[in-house]
Amino acid sequence: MFVPHSELDLKKMFDELSINSLDDLFTHIPDALLLENGLDLPESISELESIDYFNDIAARNKSDLVCFAGGGHYDVYLPQTVKSLTMRPEFMTSYTPYQAEISQGILQVLFEFQSLVCDLTDMELANASLYDGATSIAEAISVAINKTKREGVTISSGLNPNSKEVINTLIDKNKFNLNYVELDNYLFPSDYDFDESQAAFVVSYPHYEGSCQDLTELVTKAKDKGIVTICYVDPSMLGVLTTPGQMGFDIIVAEGQSLGSPLSFGGPTVGWFATKKEFARLVPGRLIGESRDKDNNKSYVMTLRAREQDIRREKASSNICTNQTLNAIGSAIHLSWLGPEGLYDMGYHSIQKANYMKKSLIKNGYVIPNDDSSLREFLLEVKTNASEVINKMGDKGFLAGIYYDDKHVLVAVTEKRKKTEIDDYIEALQEIDNG
Amino acid sequence: MVSGGNASSLPLVGGKPEPTIKELSSPGRRASNFPKLDVPDVKINHESLKKEKARLPEVSEHDLVMHYSRLAHRNFAVDLGFYPLGSCTMKYNPRFADSIASDSRFANMHPSMPEEFTQGCLKVMYEIGNYLCEITGMDYASFQPPAGASGELTGLLIIKKYLEINKLTNKTEIIVPDSAHGTNPASARMAGFTVVEVETDDRGMVNIEKLKEIVNENTAGLMLTNPNTGGLFEEEILTISQIIHNAGGLLYYDGANLNAIVGTSRPGDMGFDIVHSNLHKTFATPHGGGGPGSGPVAVKEFLKEYLPGPIVENKDRKYNWYQPENSIGRMHGYHGNFLVTLRALVYMKLLGKEGLDTLGAYAVLNARYLSSKVSKIIPLAYDEPCMHEFVTSVKDLKKSHKIKAYDVGKALLDKGFHSPTIYFPLIVPEALMFEPTETQSKETLDDLADSLKSIISDLQQEDIVLEDYPKNLPVGRPNELIPAKFLTVNWGDFELLEITE
Numbered sequence: 001m002f003v004p005h006s007e008l009d010l011k012k013m014f015d016e017l018s019i020n021s022l023d024d025l026f027t028h029i030p031d032a033l034l035l036e037n038g039l040d041l042p043e044s045i046s047e048l049e050s051i052d053y054f055n056d057i058a059a060r061n062k063s064d065l066v067c068f069a070g071g072g073h074y075d076v077y078l079p080q081t082v083k084s085l086t087m088r089p090e091f092m093t094s095y096t097p098y099q100a101e102i103s104q105g106i107l108q109v110l111f112e113f114q115s116l117v118c119d120l121t122d123m124e125l126a127n128a129s130l131y132d133g134a135t136s137i138a139e140a141i142s143v144a145i146n147k148t149k150r151e152g153v154t155i156s157s158g159l160n161p162n163s164k165e166v167i168n169t170l171i172d173k174n175k176f177n178l179n180y181v182e183l184d185n186y187l188f189p190s191d192y193d194f195d196e197s198q199a200a201f202v203v204s205y206p207h208y209e210g211s212c213q214d215l216t217e218l219v220t221k222a223k224d225k226g227i228v229t230i231c232y233v234d235p236s237m238l239g240v241l242t243t244p245g246q247m248g249f250d251i252i253v254a255e256g257q258s259l260g261s262p263l264s265f266g267g268p269t270v271g272w273f274a275t276k277k278e279f280a281r282l283v284p285g286r287l288i289g290e291s292r293d294k295d296n297n298k299s300y301v302m303t304l305r306a307r308e309q310d311i312r313r314e315k316a317s318s319n320i321c322t323n324q325t326l327n328a329i330g331s332a333i334h335l336s337w338l339g340p341e342g343l344y345d346m347g348y349h350s351i352q353k354a355n356y357m358k359k360s361l362i363k364n365g366y367v368i369p370n371d372d373s374s375l376r377e378f379l380l381e382v383k384t385n386a387s388e389v390i391n392k393m394g395d396k397g398f399l400a401g402i403y404y405d406d407k408h409v410l411v412a413v414t415e416k417r418k419k420t421e422i423d424d425y426i427e428a429l430q431e432i433d434n435g
Numbered sequence: 436m437v438s439g440g441n442a443s444s445l446p447l448v449g450g451k452p453e454p455t456i457k458e459l460s461s462p463g464r465r466a467s468n469f470p471k472l473d474v475p476d477v478k479i480n481h482e483s484l485k486k487e488k489a490r491l492p493e494v495s496e497h498d499l500v501m502h503y504s505r506l507a508h509r510n511f512a513v514d515l516g517f518y519p520l521g522s523c524t525m526k527y528n529p530r531f532a533d534s535i536a537s538d539s540r541f542a543n544m545h546p547s548m549p550e551e552f553t554q555g556c557l558k559v560m561y562e563i564g565n566y567l568c569e570i571t572g573m574d575y576a577s578f579q580p581p582a583g584a585s586g587e588l589t590g591l592l593i594i595k596k597y598l599e600i601n602k603l604t605n606k607t608e609i610i611v612p613d614s615a616h617g618t619n620p621a622s623a624r625m626a627g628f629t630v631v632e633v634e635t636d637d638r639g640m641v642n643i644e645k646l647k648e649i650v651n652e653n654t655a656g657l658m659l660t661n662p663n664t665g666g667l668f669e670e671e672i673l674t675i676s677q678i679i680h681n682a683g684g685l686l687y688y689d690g691a692n693l694n695a696i697v698g699t700s701r702p703g704d705m706g707f708d709i710v711h712s713n714l715h716k717t718f719a720t721p722h723g724g725g726g727p728g729s730g731p732v733a734v735k736e737f738l739k740e741y742l743p744g745p746i747v748e749n750k751d752r753k754y755n756w757y758q759p760e761n762s763i764g765r766m767h768g769y770h771g772n773f774l775v776t777l778r779a780l781v782y783m784k785l786l787g788k789e790g791l792d793t794l795g796a797y798a799v800l801n802a803r804y805l806s807s808k809v810s811k812i813i814p815l816a817y818d819e820p821c822m823h824e825f826v827t828s829v830k831d832l833k834k835s836h837k838i839k840a841y842d843v844g845k846a847l848l849d850k851g852f853h854s855p856t857i858y859f860p861l862i863v864p865e866a867l868m869f870e871p872t873e874t875q876s877k878e879t880l881d882d883l884a885d886s887l888k889s890i891i892s893d894l895q896q897e898d899i900v901l902e903d904y905p906k907n908l909p910v911g912r913p914n915e916l917i918p919a920k921f922l923t924v925n926w927g928d929f930e931l932l933e934i935t936e
Contacts, residue, residue: 001790002786003874005800022793023796026796028820039788039791040788041566042787043787043788043789044786045787054538054781058538058540060555060558061553061554062548067543069548071547073769075545081500085500085503087537090508090510090511091510096722096725097724100913101848102510102848102905106724110724112456115455116456131581134767135585165765168764169766172627213482214483239488242484262543263543267772267773288924290918290923291914299452301915303915308617312621319587320582320584323725325726336494338491339491341488349472355477356474390549399545403549418473
């Protein structure tokens with residue numbers, strides 16, 4: 001399938017090569033390595049049959065739940081315009097823009113993406129994307145280690161637990177100490193004393209539990225000790241939140257799903273990475289720059305290539321090659337669609353709705369341990385068991401949130417949630433969560 | 436005849452440069468709209484809330500659509516023409532897979548849902564795991580690695596963990612051919628190994644004698660593609676695997692070139708212990724202008740417990756997550772690039788046994804045919820039967836006419852083709868590497884050869900300026916020094932520069 005050759009084509013091609021069959025192409029491969037009867041796989045099915053086949057699989061997903069889960073991936077409204085433009089085949093089916101003259105489209109969108117990320121976070125230099133939020137944190141830690149040549153990393157415990165696992169995989173524990181600092185009442189302790197042996201201070205903004213705090217003073221304290229400060233930021237909240245750049249961070253990384261990508265069962269989404277110019281030569285991944293051709297036409301091209309694996313090989317700043325370009329394009333188009341007013345509405349509506357939900361829950365006898373410090377996302381203390389609550393709420397048509405521990409569900413309220421959905425959620429919760 | 440080459444003319448739209456979205460911005464415009472707030476609008480005091488709005492462009496929806504559509508028109512793509520791009524497998528991406536991957540019952544699934552809610556997603560990963568293991572001759576797979584380089588790192592971390600658990604920590608050296616992709620040594624270093632290069636022999640294959648000299652008690656493993664980056668099948672692969680295994684090392688298969696052997700031969704049968712596959716190459720998922728990809732890793736049974744977890748199992752007709760006992764840990768925040776994985780499964784289902792059994796053979800046929808045509812124009816780097824790709828060298832043209840591989844690639848752009856891969860593998864001077872894939876027609880391959888012949892002839896004319904090529908595209912060669920020197924990587928922080936020669 002998808003092979004264009006007719007019998008006549010094959011005959012002409014075989015003649016050119018003086019062969020009689022496809023098998024004749026492989027006479028140089030040792031017999032022991034040739035598959036005698038081919039692969040043990042099911043027969044081909046037509047496109048029409050495949051529709052039924054994948055319908056059956058899709059139907060096994062509980063895909064119609066009203067989503068109150070977050071943790072980095074949010075059920076925000078993704079406009080059709082963004083989806084249609086991102087899926088344009090000129091973007092979707094193109095290769096990495098190494099040949100700049102025929103890739104000005106991708107290059108310019110990526111340049112715009114980098115610029116939009118910088119403007120949104122108040123940073124100076126963003127790359128053209130990394131895999132996802134979790135791997136971006138690990139890449140940022142590597143930059144800090146390369147910059148400072150130090151061996152410790154101070155990490156806030158208020159990170160997505162999966163992100164912590166990725167950090168633990170990607171940062172060599174035999175060489176570097178990962179020091180996780182527990183949150184105090186859901187906030188990073190403001191009196192924390194940083195140690196000069198540390199390469200990086202990594203903190204999530206907001207924290208995984210949804211609490212949010214001004215980190216300016218902590219950043220200043222860490223930087224005074226020569227520590228590289230890394231902020232893992234929820235970018236879709238930056239319409240309303242003080243930016244990481246304003247708080248003084250050296251590096252920001254983000255899970256960019258909520259700007260331009262559907263939830264996608266976690267992937268493909270996009271990792272954002274932005275920093276200050278002084279880190280330019282340590283940045284992982286691709287960078288696009290504006291240039292001129294010989295006739296002085298504005299043109300874009302990949303730049304600072306000497307950092308990358310195909311040139312520096314084992315000395316490269318990262319091994320990343322294929323990244324998440326299409327999702328970065330989605331982020332750029334979504335941000336342009338939103339504009340300052342749209343991003344503000346998105347953030348403002350979500351915190352108003354989350355606030356309404358928290359107050360309603362409290363009114364109905366529930367405890368929200370981080371009510372004061374949380375915004376769009378918060379912990380809900382359940383009366384029975386969190387895992388059971390999530391399962392039972394599924395039967396009621398809700399994705400209640402993310403299991404946090406046996407007593408707590410992490411609940412996120414996006415701008416998409418309606419008041420009626422929130423009211424119905426609380427009603428359903430009271431029915432199934434009887435302690 | 437209309438096909439990817441001469442007759443297609445130039446698919447890209449030139450004209451005036453497109454302004455940036457920021458330059459198109461005008462205060463007060465907006466494309467977005469949201470429902471009215473349906474909960475009481477109350478005063479919320481929080482120290483993190485800011486007073487000003489974000490610095491973002493303000494554009495109407497029509498302006499937005501025109502802008503990004505015009506940019507799309509300035510971009511080459513598989514849907515527009517032929518990428519004879521060695522080692523990248525730029526084959527046709529079936530449209531049908533788009534529709535399945537866009538189905539909200541997959542696309543809108545939250546990654547943190549309990550497994551009872553996500554049986555469809557888990558079934559996708561289980562099924563494609565079976566396909567992939569059969570195709571590669573492996574036993575278990577993890578779909579966490581989001582791209583090939585991540586798959587490589589996964590493989591190396593598996594080797595490292597395996598050596599740790601088996602108390603073989605003296606083994607610190609990873610052998611990589613001098614022809615390998617840059618990601619191989621970069622990944623090996625990231626995993627904490629020392630990289631030892633093994634030479635390629637005159638035929639373009641791993642030099643067995645040199646390999647024997649390098650291998651010792653510290654050898655942790657070997658990273659290899661087969662066919663190798665020269666497009667040649669490593670005929671001594673069984674000897675190679677014996678040498679590495681006898682030294683207690685493991686064999687890692689870089690799946691960059693898997694397309695050549697699908698249905699013909701399997702890495703698992705060659706002695707490889709770990710395989711990564713690039714679903715965005717071999718299994719036809721769109722490359723997205725540089726990503727997303729998907730780089731699942733499959734292993735032999737004895738390495739199952741080291742895979743990045745969790746992986747999907749099927750018990751009592753229910754799919755569930757299983758955490759391997761000695762797992763290297765997570766390589767991705769969630770389940771890898773799931774929708775890419777799904778697209779690849781769609782492709783595999785459509786091809787089925789018939790299509791997959793002959794996949795590699797047709798890819799090789801096209802490459803062998805194109806190499807027969809191209810070798811009459813520029814010499815092959817190795818006089819050996821190629822697999823799915825082949826390497827040529829214009830080192831003689833460089834000597835005689837100062838024509839570099841770079842110039843040939845640029846001139847080819849004018850003919851409506853993407854450039855072949857240039858300067859790779861590094862061991863071939865002035866290399867041009869061609870990979871046609873199985874989805875291009877004979878006419879397109881003929882057109883490419885004809886176009887190549889014509890540009891090689893053009894470039895040898897006395898009055899031409901090599902740097903002028905390409906001539907007929909939206910822009911000429913961008914000056915690559917400007918952005919590196921002035922860090923023009925953001926629209927806000929530099930003034931327009933005049934080029935002074």
